[in-house]
Amino acid sequence: MTALEFHDVRVRLGRGRHAAEVVRGVDLEVPSGTVAGLVGESGCGKSTLARAAVGLVPLASGRITPDRRRAVQLVFQDPYSSLDPRMSIGAAITEALPRSGRTAGEVARLLGLVGLEREHATRLPRHLSGGQRQRVALARALAARPEVVIADEITSSLDVSVQGMVLNLVREIQRELGLTLLFISHNLAVVRYVSDRVAVMSQGRVVEQGPVDAVMSDPQDPYTRTLLESIPRLRQ
Secondary structure, eight states: OEEEEEEEEEEEESSGGGOEEEEEEEEEEEETTOEEEEEOOTTSSHHHHHHHHTTSSOOSEEEEESOOGGGEEEEOSOTTTTSOTTSOHHHHHHHHSOGGGOOHHHHHHHHHHTTOOGGGGGSOGGGSOHHHHHHHHHHHHHHTOOSEEEEESTTTTSOHHHHHHHHHHHHHHHHHHTOEEEEEESOHHHHHHHOSEEEEEETTEEEEEEEHHHHHHSOOSHHHHHHHHTSOOOOO
């Protein structure tokens, strides 16, 4: 069963003669209960595709299913900009909860799910580290009870020592909840670590996709081979 599907999706940004097609006929499926990785260099259209999935940018053509906005939640690269600096962590999570579930106990449960203490609910975003803020952003996305979570470069702004902890957390939550996740990154090693399937994007198009082991062991597209060659290898 497919939880998120892109059908010949095209997105144009800008107006008039300055408009540019940044997503060019993307077909992509994310099976339910899996982690699908989307990898490609900066500017290839990955983040635009993610924003289109939650309605932040309009489609020029094609369609995305599901098309219910709350069914897909997006976790942004910069957690600080996605959190109101004047709003406590608890209030930010409460705001995302369905009205019937807006309780202190539910906020505490979500904080615990992402490895934070109940006491964090009273703090402001500026009092948290980058890794903690990213955990809050993830808890806030889960509060909306989505069918799919899209994680857009969520580790790229973090220190290397923190990246691993966040990646492990994402894997644990996905397995515990049976969550469907589209994990976006420019780092193929990171995508390989968390994903069941991978799609490779270049210049607005998906050039290759399939089970992560198959794509990594036998890449068919030259761009995928270039990405693989760029992964640092330990010297023997």
